[in-house]
Structures are given as structure tokens and as C-alpha cells.
Amino acid sequence: MTTRPLLLSLLLMSVLLLPACERDEPNPDDTRQYLDDHPYTLDRRPNAPAPIPTLTVTPTEATVEAAGDVFTFTASGGKPPYKWKVANLAYGSIADDNGNPCTYTVLQVKRNTLWVKDSSGQVATATLCPPTP
Secondary structure (H helix, E strand, O other), X not given: OOHHHXXXXXXXXXXXXXXXHOOOOOOHHHHHHHXXXXXXXXXXXXXXXXXXXXXEEEOOEEEOOOOOOEEEXXXXXXXXXXXXXXXXXXXXXXXXXXXXXXXXXXXXXXXXXXXXXXXXXXXXXXXEEXXXX
16 A cells, blocks of 8 residues: 555656656757848947047057157047057156156167056056067
8 A cells, every 4th residue: 555655646646747747859940940031230329428539559569679769659539538658668758647648768778668548447568679689
């Protein structure tokens, strides 16, 4: 008599679980057809802010000939105000880190990098290089 409830439980479980295991796999053609019938479209909201243009700096590279050389770099695009930084202050300095354009003065004829960052967080760089031998 103790086997009867066990058999009944197994029978009930098999009736409930087996149909769930025998589902048909989705047909990839049906998926493809659905996507063809319902193409993705992007509708920009009418009050959405305009995208911020890419921040650039010009020139992107300058050749350093001698200590005392002065270069002018200009930021454009992005979202002003701009903040300028120099990778190595021993090699060169900038007159005003918030101005645009930015004036860089060479202190040593060494490779250096100048960064400009806008208020949205974009960064652009310019490289100052000694002449190639």
C-alpha cells in the first residue's frame, strides 16, 4: 500500500512535466519574418538635446626646435569652457589653462603632450615632438 501513493505521485509528475519538455524549438524563419515585418526605427524625441560635437584640437602635432619656442593650440567642438593641461611641466608650460586658444611655451626640447578637456568630459590631445634625426 505504500507503493501506491508513490506510483500515483510519479504518474502525476510525468503528466505535468513531460509536455513542458517537448516544446517545439522556435523556427528561425519565423523570427526573421517577424523582424522583417516589424523593422526597428529610432524616433528622436522632439525635446531631446542636440548631440555635443566632437572635441578637437589644432594643430594635433607640432615640432619643437628650441627652448623658448611658442605654439598656439585651438580647441573646437565639444562643450566649452575648455580646460588645458600639460603632461610634463618640466618640458613646457601653458599661459592660461582656461583660455582658448592656448599658448604653449617650450622649456626643454622633449616630447610632450597637451590635453584639452571640455565641460562634457571629452578630451582631445596634441603632441609636441623634437625633430627627428
